[in-house]
Amino acid sequence: VAILTVHASELSILLVQRADHPYRGYWALPGGFLRDREGLDAAAARELAEETGLEAATGRLHLEQLGSYGMPGRDPRMRVVTVAYLALVPNVPLARAGGDAAEVRLWPIRDLAAAKAPKLAFDHASIVTDAIERARAKLEYSSVATAFLEQPFTLSQLRGVYEAVWGVKLDPANFRRKVLTTPGLVRPLGAHEQRTSAGRPAELYKAGPATELTPPLSRTAATSSTTSAASHRQRTNTGRRNRSSRAS
Amino acid sequence: VAILTVHASELSILLVQRADHPYRGYWALPGGFLRDREGLDAAAARELAEETGLEAATGRLHLEQLGSYGMPGRDPRMRVVTVAYLALVPNVPLARAGGDAAEVRLWPIRDLAAAKAPKLAFDHASIVTDAIERARAKLEYSSVATAFLEQPFTLSQLRGVYEAVWGVKLDPANFRRKVLTTPGLVRPLGAHEQRTSAGRPAELYKAGPATELTPPLSRTAATSSTTSAASHRQRTNTGRRNRSSRAS
DNA sequence: GCAAAAGTGTTGACTGTACACCCATGT
DNA sequence: ACATGGGTGTACAGTCAACACTTTTGC
Numbered sequence: 001v002a003i004l005t006v007h008a009s010e011l012s013i014l015l016v017q018r019a020d021h022p023y024r025g026y027w028a029l030p031g032g033f034l035r036d037r038e039g040l041d042a043a044a045a046r047e048l049a050e051e052t053g054l055e056a057a058t059g060r061l062h063l064e065q066l067g068s069y070g071m072p073g074r075d076p077r078m079r080v081v082t083v084a085y086l087a088l089v090p091n092v093p094l095a096r097a098g099g100d101a102a103e104v105r106l107w108p109i110r111d112l113a114a115a116k117a118p119k120l121a122f123d124h125a126s127i128v129t130d131a132i133e134r135a136r137a138k139l140e141y142s143s144v145a146t147a148f149l150e151q152p153f154t155l156s157q158l159r160g161v162y163e164a165v166w167g168v169k170l171d172p173a174n175f176r177r178k179v180l181t182t183p184g185l186v187r188p189l190g191a192h193e194q195r196t197s198a199g200r201p202a203e204l205y206k207a208g209p210a211t212e213l214t215p216p217l218s219r220t221a222a223t224s225s226t227t228s229a230a231s232h233r234q235r236t237n238t239g240r241r242n243r244s245s246r247a248s
Numbered sequence: 249v250a251i252l253t254v255h256a257s258e259l260s261i262l263l264v265q266r267a268d269h270p271y272r273g274y275w276a277l278p279g280g281f282l283r284d285r286e287g288l289d290a291a292a293a294r295e296l297a298e299e300t301g302l303e304a305a306t307g308r309l310h311l312e313q314l315g316s317y318g319m320p321g322r323d324p325r326m327r328v329v330t331v332a333y334l335a336l337v338p339n340v341p342l343a344r345a346g347g348d349a350a351e352v353r354l355w356p357i358r359d360l361a362a363a364k365a366p367k368l369a370f371d372h373a374s375i376v377t378d379a380i381e382r383a384r385a386k387l388e389y390s391s392v393a394t395a396f397l398e399q400p401f402t403l404s405q406l407r408g409v410y411e412a413v414w415g416v417k418l419d420p421a422n423f424r425r426k427v428l429t430t431p432g433l434v435r436p437l438g439a440h441e442q443r444t445s446a447g448r449p450a451e452l453y454k455a456g457p458a459t460e461l462t463p464p465l466s467r468t469a470a471t472s473s474t475t476s477a478a479s480h481r482q483r484t485n486t487g488r489r490n491r492s493s494r495a496s
Numbered sequence: 497g498c499a500a501a502a503g504t505g506t507t508g509a510c511t512g513t514a515c516a517c518c519c520a521t522g523t
Numbered sequence: 524a525c526a527t528g529g530g531t532g533t534a535c536a537g538t539c540a541a542c543a544c545t546t547t548t549g550c
Contacts, residue, residue, distance in 0.1 A: 036327070040318040068316045068331045070288040079284070081331070083316045156501080174540065176503070199501025200547035215538080216464075404529075422513065424530070447528025448520040463511080 001030055001047050002066065002131035003087045006148045006164045010108040011135075013128060014051065014092055015118060017103040022076050023121035027107070029128070031082070040065065044085035051104070052092050060207065062088040062147035066131055074123045084127045086134055088147040110167075139165055141216040143185055146207035152189055154202035155179060166219045178217060184210030249278055249295050250314065250379035251335045254396045254412045258356040259383075261376060262299065262340055263366060265351040270324050271369035275355070277376070279330070288313065292333035299352070300340050308455065310336040310395035314379055322371045332375045334382055336395040358415075387413055389464040391433055394455035400437055402450035403427060414467045426465060432458030 070081035318329035
C-alpha cells in the first residue's frame with residue numbers, strides 16, 4: 001500500500017525500514033500477504049489499518065487499486081506477485097513501530113530524488129513512482145483531493161493540497177471559482193474558521209457527492225511564482241501562441 | 249486478456265466458449281496461468297498471441313494492465329487471483345478453435361446487454377465492464393485510438409473508431425481540426441486512398457509520436473440527432489449589443 | 497493604519513460547437 | 524447532373540488565466 005498524505009505542505013509517502021533479510025535497512029512500502037478467504041481490497045484495507053489505524057470503510061479516505069507487479073526475481077526469496085494499492089489519507093497517526101520494521105516515517109516526495117534519498121527495497125521505487133503519478137493525475141479529473149483533508153476544510157486548504165501534490169502555485173481566485181462552480185464538489189457549511197494568524201477568516205466546506213471534475217483542472221497551468229519577468233514557460237507548442245498578454 | 253476491436257463499426261470483444269468444467273458452455277475471456285520466470289506483461293502478450301497470432305512486441309497494438317481480481321470463490325476450483333489486461337487490436341485473425349475452448353468469436357459490446365447476451369463465466373462480466381470503460385476513457389485523453397486501425401488510415405476511419413467505441417456521432421469537420429492541431433498525433437503521408445465507393449478520396453495518415461491528447465476529446469459532446477429544429481426558432485433579438493467585439 | 501488572507505469583478509485570449517460552403521470523385 | 528464523402532471557413536458562446544479591487548481579520 002502506497003500511503004500518500006500532505007504533511008507540512010509537502011506530498012509525502014509512508015515507508016517502513018526493513019529489519020530483516022532481504023533488503024535489511026532498506027525502506028519499503030507497508031504490505032503483507034493475502035489471507036485465505038480475503039479479497040484484494042479487504043487485504044489492502046487491513047494493511048492500511050495496521051499501519052495507520054485508519055479504517056478505510058468508516059472514514060472518508062481513499063483506497064484504490066494501483067496495479068500489479070510480477071517481474072520474476074523482484075523478491076529474491078521466491079516468486080511473488082504484488083498487487084499495489086494507493087491510499088490518500090488526511091493525517092497519519094503512525095501506529096506501530098516494532099514488528100518486522102525497524103522504523104516508520106513519512107518521506108517527502110521531493111526527498112526521494114535527493115542525495116539523502118532512502119534506498120528502496122525490491123521494486124518499490126517503481127511502485128512509488130506509479131503511485132505518485134496516479135495521484136497527480138487523479139487530482140485533475142476527480143474530486144479525490146478532499147481525501148487529503150479532514151473535514152471541514154477551507155478552500156485555501158484544498159488549494160494547498162493541489163499545490164503540494166503538483167508542486168505548483170495556483171491562483172486563489174480562479175481556483176475558488178473553479179471549485180465552487182463545479183456542481184456537488186463541495187458544500188458550504190455557513191460557518192467560518194477560527195482565526196489562525198492574520199487575514200479574513202475563510203468559510204468552511206465539506207466534500208460533496210460529486211466524484212468527477214469536468215472539465216478537469218489542468219496541472220500545466222502553473223502561475224509564475226517568481227517575479228513575472230523571468231518565467232514565461234512557453235509550452236513549445238509550435239502552432240498556438242500562449243498567454244504572455246503582459247505587454248498589451 | 250480483454251481483446252477489443254472495432255468490427256463492422258461495432259466495438260467488439262473476443263470471447264471463448266468453455267468446453268470444460270467449471271462454467272462449461274459459458275463464455276470467458278481468453279487467458280491462462282503465469283509461467284515460471286515469466287513477467288505479467290510477457291504472459292499477457294503470450295496469451296494474446298496464442299489467441300490472435302498478433303505479436304504485441306512487433307506490431308503497433310496496444311496492451312496494458314487493466315487490474316487484478318481476487319475475490320475468494322471467483323473460481324470454484326481454488327483460490328485464483330487474476331491479473332487482467334486490455335488489448336486494443338486492429339483486426340483479429342481468430343487463430344485456434346480447438347484446445348480447451350469450444351468456440352471463439354467476437355461479440356459486439358452492444359449485444360452483451362441484450363437478451364441474446366452470452367452468459368459469462370467466473371467474474372468475467374465485471375472484468376469486461378472495466379475493460380470497456382477503460383477503453384472509452386483512454387480515447388479521451390490519449391492517442392490509443394490508432395491502435396484499432398491498420399496503417400495507414402484516413403481521418404474518417406479514425407473518427408469511426410471514436411464513434412464505435414463511444415456510440416456517438418462526431419462532427420467530421422471539428423474532429424479533423426482537433427486531430428490535426430494536436431502536435432504529433434498523426435502524420436500525413438501525402439498519398440490518398442484508392443477509391444472505395446463515392447466521394448472525394450481522403451488523405452492517408454500514420455500515427456505520430458504523441459501519446460497524450462491535451463486538451464482531451466470529450467465524449468459528452470455527442471451531436472444531437474433530434475431536437476435541432478426546436479431550439480433555433482429565433483435569434484435572440486433586440487438585446488443591446490455588448491462584448492463579442494473580436495478585434496484580434 | 498497596515499499587513500495578510502478571503503473573496504469579487506473584469507477582460508482579453510483562446511476553445512468548442514454548429515453549420516454553411518467548396519472540392520473531388522463515382523455513377 | 525447529382526450524390527457522397529473530404530475538407531475549409533466562420534461566427535457565436537463559453538471558458539480560462541491574469542490581475543485589479545474590495546472585505547475582514549490580527550497586530
